[in-house]
Amino acid sequence: MFRAAVRLSVSGARSLTRTQPRCQAPLASRCYSHGKQETDEEFDARWITYFNKPDIDAWELRKGMNTLIGYDLVPEPKILEAVLRACRRLNDLASAIRILEAVKDKAGPHKDIYPYVIQELKPVLSELGISTPEELGLDKI
């Protein structure tokens, strides 16, 4: 389906296949016409490394997560796995659930992204004992 982070443009791509943005700019708002451009795999690897830091602290988790959510994409499940493990190291279940909510919100009108992400994360969720917002009833008002 998609190997790297799914990019959602404002004009609204209807399918899940990777759209070709006008400029291949993986970093949020930069449109380089020169210089080395980061591939999707490099982007993912960079973020996984960031969250896999063994002694990551709470600030770094918040900063990383807020930055990642600021990008125009839904993070890959493997990045999210690293995030959830970081939450576990920090003994922070609430943030883990919040992050799942944020991922669902990032998908916007593309309603099939979030179930896919949850499906990919199922092993991690059951290993760490993280309930989804739906299981806890937090998706209701």
Place this chain on the structure above:
Amino acid sequence: MLRLTSSRLGSLLAGRPTAALTFSIKGRAASQQSHEVSEALDMSRPMYYDRVDMPLPDKPYKDVLSEAEQKLKQKEKGPWSQLTNEEKVALYRLKFCQSYSEMKAPSAEWKTVLGGVLFFLGFTGLVVWWQRIYVYPPRPRTLEDDWKAMQLQRMLDMRINPVEGLSAKWDYDKGQWK
């Protein structure tokens, strides 16, 4: 130190949940100087916020925990599978005020806005009507039909715009419009 009084806070709160630009601020309890203003927000310290574009705020929603809540936090350090669903929700509510669904829930504010707009339009209509009765001067003589007929006859007699305009459209032989 920056302070935000409750009157300014009122204008910041509420508002339509647009794409992650509106947020509500929950400040720390004003422990010092609690007598001069009812609710002063210390904006020089990390603040809590509910934003869809920034999921993890600078501080937890509740940082003063009761005994039971502290016990729960201790339990959080162990395996999470041992927590019940209620405990997980309680941990979530300790750290966050509103869930994403609650943040994005639509309000009925638009009805108030529309109602207010229509009300004031109606009020303006009443004001205009009153003005028409009590303020307007008498109608000019030159706008009455008989005067306008005499005016038109005079213009035709003077051959106003005889090539392409008024008099060109009048048939002088038959005494009517062409």
